[in-house]
Amino acid sequence: MQCPKDKKVDLVDRQLVKQLAAHHCSECDGVWLGGADYADWQQQQPPAENLSTLIDQALEMDCARSPFDSRAALCPECNAYLARAKVSVKTPFYVERCPNCKGIWCDRGEWETLQTLGLHTVIDHMFSNDWQTRTREREQLAQERRATIDKLGPALAAQIFELAEILEKHPNGDFGVAYLMRRCDK
Known part of the structure; x- marks a missing residue:
């Protein structure tokens, strides 16, 4: 063989x-x-x-x-x-x-x-x-994180990631996300 x-x-x-x-x-x-x-x-x-x-x-x-x-x-x-x-x-x-x-x-x-x-x-x-499927999801998340760091810089990206975790765990986190989307849509 x-x-x-x-x-x-x-x-x-x-x-x-x-x-x-x-x-x-x-x-x-x-x-x-x-x-x-x-x-x-x-x-x-x-x-x-x-x-x-x-x-x-x-x-x-x-x-x-x-x-x-x-x-x-x-x-x-x-x-x-x-x-x-x-x-x-x-x-x-x-x-x-x-x-x-x-x-x-x-x-x-x-x-x-x-x-x-x-x-x-x-x-x-x-x-x-x-x-x-998990592998593809992780790859997509990693690409998204890299793109966020590239566009916003490491310091602001770190704050965004931290806020995302907080909102994800909060029972009304979707309200916070909607607020941010409205503010950034202008």
């Missing part, structure tokens, strides 16, 4: 964690998890606690990006294109999975990052509509 990112290198067997066999690339340092192997291992793991919180943490984390993360890849087992799921918005990185055999590819350091965050047992959730 050859590395999906460096197609000239054969993957070698490796024990990733207890009772989870993997295949390792000595060149790019990525790992391939067979779909059936991962599913069997995953069933033996305790359920993830508060998946929603884990998702929020993952979307806001900073991590080192692999130089191979942007390369398209084919499944080393069945030759299908690997689907990508964005794990983080702040420092984007992607986990890849085969839509046919459900095998998983992690570039250098990604498995360890997932392990640290407690997400290594719920990789399938990263490919769900809920995860991807």
Whole structure:
């Protein structure tokens, strides 16, 4: 079986964690998890606690990006294109999975990052509509914040963000927003 990112290198067997066999690339340092192997291992793991919180943490984390993360890849087992799921918005990185055999590819350091965050047992959730919708919402919010800072400057933008949080929590916050809109509409 050859590395999906460096197609000239054969993957070698490796024990990733207890009772989870993997295949390792000595060149790019990525790992391939067979779909059936991962599913069997995953069933033996305790359920993830508060998946929603884990998702929020993952979307806001900073991590080192692999130089191979942007390369398209084919499944080393069945030759299908690997689907990508964005794990983080702040420092984007992607986990890849085969839509046919459900095998998983992690570039250098990604498995360890997932392990640290407690997400290594719920990789399938990263490919769900809920995860991807949250990712797009976070990206949109981040773009909106950057645009606000660019247009208003950092000091005024910080005040706007603070006021937005206050109004969002206030039972009559919509009245405050309407007031501001009327004042700024002139």
